[in-house]
Amino acid sequence: MWYGFAGKLLRVNLTSGEFKVEELDKNELRKYMGCVGYAAKLLYQEMPAGIDPLAPEAKVVLATGAVTGTSCPSGGSYEVCYKSPLTGTWNQARSGGAFGPKLKYAGFDFVVIEGKAKEPVYIYIHDGKVEIKAAKHLWGLNVEETTDTLIRELDDPEISVATIGQAGENGVLYAALINDRGRAAGRGGIGAVFGSKNLKAVVVNGRGGIKVARPKEFAAAIEKAEQWLKNYPLGSIPTLGTVGLVSLNNSLGILPTKNFQETYFEKADQISGEVLNRKYQIKRRACYGCSFACGRYTSVISGKYATPPMEGPEYETVDMFGPICGVDDLEAIIRANYLCNVYGLDTVSTGMSIGFSMECYEKGLLTEKDTEGMPLRWGDGEVMVKLVEKIAHREGICEFLAQGVKRMAEQLGPAAEEAAIHVKGLELPAHEPRSESKVLALQYAVSPRGGCHMHPNWASTWDFGQLDCGMKEFGMPWPPKEVQDESPQKGIAYRYVALQGEISEILGACIFYSWGTEGSCITPQLYAEIVSSLTGWDVTAEELMLAAERSWNLKRCFNAREGFNREHDKLPKRFTKAIPNGPAKGIKVVNLDVMLDAYYEAMGWDRATGNPTPEKLKELGLEFAIMAS
Amino acid sequence: MGDPSLCTGCHRCEMWCSLTKYGEINPSRSNVYVVRREPAVDVPVVCIQCGLCINVCPTGALKRDKKTMAVVVDKEKCVGCGMCTNVCPIGVLRIDKETKMAAKCDLCGGSPACAAHCPQNAIRYEVANKAAAKRRELWAMAHAVRNR
Ligand code: SF4
Ligand code: SF4
Ligand code: SF4
Numbered sequence: 001m002w003y004g005f006a007g008k009l010l011r012v013n014l015t016s017g018e019f020k021v022e023e024l025d026k027n028e029l030r031k032y033m034g035c036v037g038y039a040a041k042l043l044y045q046e047m048p049a050g051i052d053p054l055a056p057e058a059k060v061v062l063a064t065g066a067v068t069g070t071s072c073p074s075g076g077s078y079e080v081c082y083k084s085p086l087t088g089t090w091n092q093a094r095s096g097g098a099f100g101p102k103l104k105y106a107g108f109d110f111v112v113i114e115g116k117a118k119e120p121v122y123i124y125i126h127d128g129k130v131e132i133k134a135a136k137h138l139w140g141l142n143v144e145e146t147t148d149t150l151i152r153e154l155d156d157p158e159i160s161v162a163t164i165g166q167a168g169e170n171g172v173l174y175a176a177l178i179n180d181r182g183r184a185a186g187r188g189g190i191g192a193v194f195g196s197k198n199l200k201a202v203v204v205n206g207r208g209g210i211k212v213a214r215p216k217e218f219a220a221a222i223e224k225a226e227q228w229l230k231n232y233p234l235g236s237i238p239t240l241g242t243v244g245l246v247s248l249n250n251s252l253g254i255l256p257t258k259n260f261q262e263t264y265f266e267k268a269d270q271i272s273g274e275v276l277n278r279k280y281q282i283k284r285r286a287c288y289g290c291s292f293a294c295g296r297y298t299s300v301i302s303g304k305y306a307t308p309p310m311e312g313p314e315y316e317t318v319d320m321f322g323p324i325c326g327v328d329d330l331e332a333i334i335r336a337n338y339l340c341n342v343y344g345l346d347t348v349s350t351g352m353s354i355g356f357s358m359e360c361y362e363k364g365l366l367t368e369k370d371t372e373g374m375p376l377r378w379g380d381g382e383v384m385v386k387l388v389e390k391i392a393h394r395e396g397i398c399e400f401l402a403q404g405v406k407r408m409a410e411q412l413g414p415a416a417e418e419a420a421i422h423v424k425g426l427e428l429p430a431h432e433p434r435s436e437s438k439v440l441a442l443q444y445a446v447s448p449r450g451g452c453h454m455h456p457n458w459a460s461t462w463d464f465g466q467l468d469c470g471m472k473e474f475g476m477p478w479p480p481k482e483v484q485d486e487s488p489q490k491g492i493a494y495r496y497v498a499l500q501g502e503i504s505e506i507l508g509a510c511i512f513y514s515w516g517t518e519g520s521c522i523t524p525q526l527y528a529e530i531v532s533s534l535t536g537w538d539v540t541a542e543e544l545m546l547a548a549e550r551s552w553n554l555k556r557c558f559n560a561r562e563g564f565n566r567e568h569d570k571l572p573k574r575f576t577k578a579i580p581n582g583p584a585k586g587i588k589v590v591n592l593d594v595m596l597d598a599y600y601e602a603m604g605w606d607r608a609t610g611n612p613t614p615e616k617l618k619e620l621g622l623e624f625a626i627m628a629s
Numbered sequence: 630m631g632d633p634s635l636c637t638g639c640h641r642c643e644m645w646c647s648l649t650k651y652g653e654i655n656p657s658r659s660n661v662y663v664v665r666r667e668p669a670v671d672v673p674v675v676c677i678q679c680g681l682c683i684n685v686c687p688t689g690a691l692k693r694d695k696k697t698m699a700v701v702v703d704k705e706k707c708v709g710c711g712m713c714t715n716v717c718p719i720g721v722l723r724i725d726k727e728t729k730m731a732a733k734c735d736l737c738g739g740s741p742a743c744a745a746h747c748p749q750n751a752i753r754y755e756v757a758n759k760a761a762a763k764r765r766e767l768w769a770m771a772h773a774v775r776n777r
Contacts, residue, residue, distance in 0.1 A: 069654065070644070070654050071641060071644040071645060071648060071654055073641075073748075098665075105655070105656075105657075147667075157666060180667075181667050181668070207655070207657035207726075208655070209647065209653050209654055209655020209656070209657065209658060210653060210654045210655065211652075211653045212648065212652055212653055212654060215648060215652035215653075218648070219648060219649075226746065226748070282669050283637075283669050283671075284637050285637055285638060285669070285671070286637035286638055286639035287639070288639070288640055289639060289640060289641060289644060290637075290639050290641075291639060291641060291748035292748075293637040293639065293748075293749070297668060297669040308668065309668035309669045310668070
């Protein structure tokens with residue numbers, strides 16, 4: 001009998017068209033807890049180094065965790081784990097909506113996808129049954145059309161569809177997988193991986209539900225979480241959505257602008273959460289089981305940027321298609337977001353690729369000869385929207401843009417390097433690593449999937465927000481020194497920040513709720529109460545920490561095996577130069593190495609290579625990940 | 630009383646209902662139904678305790694609770710024939726797949742779990758007068774041509 005989990009893994013081989021259901025081993029699952037922890041083990045063991053992420057041998061794991069699909073308020077998530085074609089590193093892309101919960105109600109915790117279908121197919125999983133169905137008629141359709149067609153065809157309005165659009169079919173290296181029409185497993189190019197496998201979509205529905213080991217105790221723990229979240233420190237997010245951050249960040253001088261050349265946008269008040277709410281919002285929308293509802297439906301009713309009702313935009317997207325491209329027209333931003341939703345594109349990498357080319361155009365590295373006569377000027381919303389459209393179809397200049405910033409810069413030569421804002425090939429999201437927080441700068445440098453502020457946490461919440469997230473009692477340095485300090489304390493603290501965030505990742509929880517202090521967020525201690533009563537395992541916060549550490553180490557090992565090491569843990573050059581204007585003028589990153597040293601040491605990793613030592617891996621019971629060298 | 634204008638489609642009410650009634654989390658074993666459709670439709674549908682189902686039950690298993698006025702299922706009498714599901718005007722009565730008996734909202738004996746836990750206050754337990762007024766409002770709005 002399984003509580004909390006479905007207890008099953010589905011393995012689909014697209015080459016042979018066969019699938020297999022495997023029973024999970026309780027002890028092995030508990031060692032990693034589930035979700036990305038268990039997926040890291042699977043991919044490390046089953047996908048040898050050097051495999052081309054777009055080759056049939058590449059594998060994809062769709063993963064849910066203990067709290068996915070439960071009434072734990074953060075339980076709407078699932079993660080897609082894979083090797084990224086954009087970066088060549090480990091990648092995990094999280095998404096909300098209903099997909100994760102419904103996969104579990106259908107009877108599976110994990111789906112492993114292997115091989116490559118001869119012709120387009122989709123996978124249909126419902127109530128323990130699995131079908132691999134022809135998708136020829138869906139190929140070429142966008143996300144909305146695909147979703148609607150499948151709902152009609154399968155005659156079930158309650159299915160959850162995770163699909164790629166044209167961008168994934170065409171192999172755009174940062175194409176996303178979109179579920180429930182507007183929820184994106186965005187970063188790293190999973191859409192291109194699906195496309196390379198001739199896999200259009202995965203469709204799920206189920207009525208199995210999730211059994212609870214100790215319902216009364218579980219209900220009490222969830223009630224406690226609901227109570228605590230009433231004091232949630234980012235409580236303003238539901239009213240304005242994450243877009244509320246635009247005004248706040250601008251006033252602090254931490255709003256990335258013109259491809260990170262600046263951190264302050266004069267016209268920020270024209271694209272703020274307030275304007276979005278007043279003029280374009282239709283309603284607030286929650287992921288499955290979420291009491292927070294940061295999502296929203298918006299639409300531009302008429303004009304050249306008209307969109308039907310759509311999910312978004314989020315803060316990241318507004319900055320990417322707004323300040324990053326110098327655009328102050330919110331309607332153009334919403335339209336660009338809509339196109340990313342329907343074509344299946346990561347809004348961050350798309351916006352950054354356009355911002356990069358605008359900077360290159362400004363500097364004369366790209367001319368109208370390269371751009372089919374189109375001037376790529378800062379602030380030109382019309383051109384920006386046109387570029388999004390062309391990227392999805394890889395037309396003209398956008399064959400070039402579809403490769404992402406790192407590859408573009410390599411082709412343009414050393415002069416373009418200054419404008420290439422990425423780490424390990426992943427374009428940075430909308431948080432300034434110089435001025436927002438120095439732990440964030442460190443996080444960008446070391447995150448396993450590249451320039452990323454979310455996996456496995458948003459480090460600024462510790463540094464900038466002064467939130468301990470329940471980690472003080474584990475020994476996290478407290479209080480944080482001032483935000484701009486670059487002492488070893490920052491490196492040591494990041495160990496705790498990372499592991500605390502990784503706990504959410506291995507439970508299948510949305511990361512939003514783990515930011516706060518005791519009494520205002522879901523701390524590891526409270527997660528332990530929830531998971532214990534749910535699964536019947538008596539899990540402590542320490543055990544969650546240990547499982548999180550296994551997961552965090554395995555991802556590092558995955559990357560190490562692909563040839564990544566300390567050398568790749570660096571920031572774009574631009575951040576060693578001072579911010580030129582705005583409230584944060586003069587700030588830069590000076591001592592990344594000091595923070596790196598302290599962080600590796602705190603993790604028990606080798607200082608020279610930045611990778612886990614054999615001793616550390618033995619201590620964690622991960623002997624299989626010790627490299628033969 | 631479910632209010633679509635506040636509902637975000639989170640399904641927490643369904644989860645709490647099934648947790649309270651069956652000790653599991655399973656929206657398909659819930660007595661409140663959240664209809665979430667694209668684009669942007671979220672409607673919590675609950676039993677309006679109209680009593681139509683009482684009359685068609687051949688065994689007399691459905692009756693009104695004196696205290697809450699809710700229509701409740703008598704587990705001793707229900708044979709799971711499904712007659713009641715045929716008449717329910719809003720489709721909120723089901724035959725539970727495990728107990729094989731009629732299952733419907735019993736207002737949790739007067740302290741509804743769904744209302745207590747709806748994060749948006751979109752499900753509320755109201756006194757009769759106010760509830761009637763609100764029902765008129767929702768009924769009218771649901772049928773009005775959308776002209777915004
Ligand atoms: S709990 Fe409330 S907001 Fe959530 S789906 Fe139910 S009625 Fe809607
Ligand atoms: S279950 Fe249906 S018929 Fe019975 S009281 Fe409720 S709404 Fe009326
Ligand atoms: S009042 Fe109780 S039984 Fe009725 S829908 Fe709400 S939780 Fe379920």
